[in-house]
């Protein structure tokens with residue numbers, strides 16, 4: 001078991017990464033002195049519940065905690081105000097009080113949804129993340145919690161840091177292949193924004209990562225979490241540096257929104273977004289090899305890097321204008337300078353984005 005720390009100055013919290021952690025959830029709650037007198041709400045989805053809910057409930061109950069569970073439908077559409085309200089109803093009917101804990105057991109969807117419930121219920125209760133996807137090495141750390149609006153992704157949310165992250169990597173073995181690939185997009189992103197050696201390592205370990213080799217996965221996830229923890233520790237509220245975690249997201253979020261939160265998985269959308277960011281950088285003078293290396297790395301994982309031809313350029317641009325990354329009439333893009341290094345650029349024009357969209361429609365997908 002490895003422990004990383006997210007250090008936020010006045011407080012810090014641990015990320016525990018290892019096998020068999022869900023079965024020990026009760027002891028982790030006791031170690032963190034979480035109240036046994038107040039009910040614990042476990043939020044999960046209908047893919048994860050049949051696999052892992054019982055062991056978490058049993059572990060907590062064996063340690064003397066009373067649990068209430070809410071199972072939502074799996075998928076991005078559950079990050080909605082409607083589902084948020086349904087989870088709130090369960091919390092109120094279940095008698096949660098101010099000392100209660102909300103647990104997110106699942107991927108980033110459940111993490112963001114349950115986290116927003118924890119941030120809002122009685123103006124904020126304790127939150128525990130129990131991530132079960134590869135992608136959630138990113139989403140479970142850093143405290144961004146939100147639901148979507150049909151016009152824009154993650155539009156309604158808060159910053160609400162977890163008390164701890166209990167990352168049981170054994171759960172990853174049951175992930176569907178498409179989710180494995182999508183989750184690895186955020187791992188690659190951490191290499192691309194912060195650490196060229198780690199990006200190289202991801203490329204060199206592509207097959208082992210895709211095959212869910214346990215030691216390789218733990219190394220990659222620990223490295224990814226530690227990069228995320230360093231960035232968040234430096235800038236919790238995205239006043240500056242933290243924006244780099246948005247590589248690929250300016251365009252990626254627009255793709256998710258216009259796809260009705262069903263056409264693209266988050267990792268797939270940001271993979272296309274990272275290819276687009278590299279292309280914009282090349283069009284601004286960077287060496288073309290930067291784009292080619294980015295695309296080779298992502299497509300090695302079977303991730304999409306071309307713009308599907310049926311997508312309407314105007315719709316993509318319109319959706320980008322609703323995103324949080326459109327500020328003071330400017331589009332904020334994270335552009336690569338080299339592999340492992342990015343810059344935050346706020347003067348990318350709509351014309352540059354249009355050109356990248358058109359060029360990416362003409363590219364061939366390399367898989």
Ligand SMILES: NC(=O)c1ccc[n+]([C@@H]2O[C@H](COP(=O)([O-])OP(=O)(O)OC[C@H]3O[C@@H](n4cnc5c(N)ncnc54)[C@H](O)[C@@H]3O)[C@@H](O)[C@H]2O)c1
Pocket residue numbers: 045046047048051074075076079106107108109110111112132133134135136138139140141142143144145154171172173174175176179182183186266267
């Ligand atoms: N808050 C943040 O900082 C942050 C960071 C990155 C992404 N996100 C958000 O995370 C979401 C994507 O997260 P995700 O990719 O984990 O999606 P997800 O939560 O939808 O999980 C992916 C799929 O895998 C299933 N699943 C989860 N764990 C499983 C397991 N162990 N075995 C079998 N099936 C399992 C789920 O039911 C779902 O169908 C997006 O909404 C994105 O915006 C948030």
Ligand SMILES: O=C(O)C(=O)C[C@@H](O)[C@H](O)[C@H](O)COP(=O)(O)O
Pocket residue numbers: 138142144153154186238242243245246249324
């Ligand atoms: O933690 C962050 O900061 C990130 O940007 C991580 C992203 O991978 C994540 O998708 C995040 O939810 C995007 O944030 P948003 O503020 O652009 O909605």
Ligand SMILES: [Zn+2]
Pocket residue numbers: 138186249266270
């Ligand atoms: Zn993301």
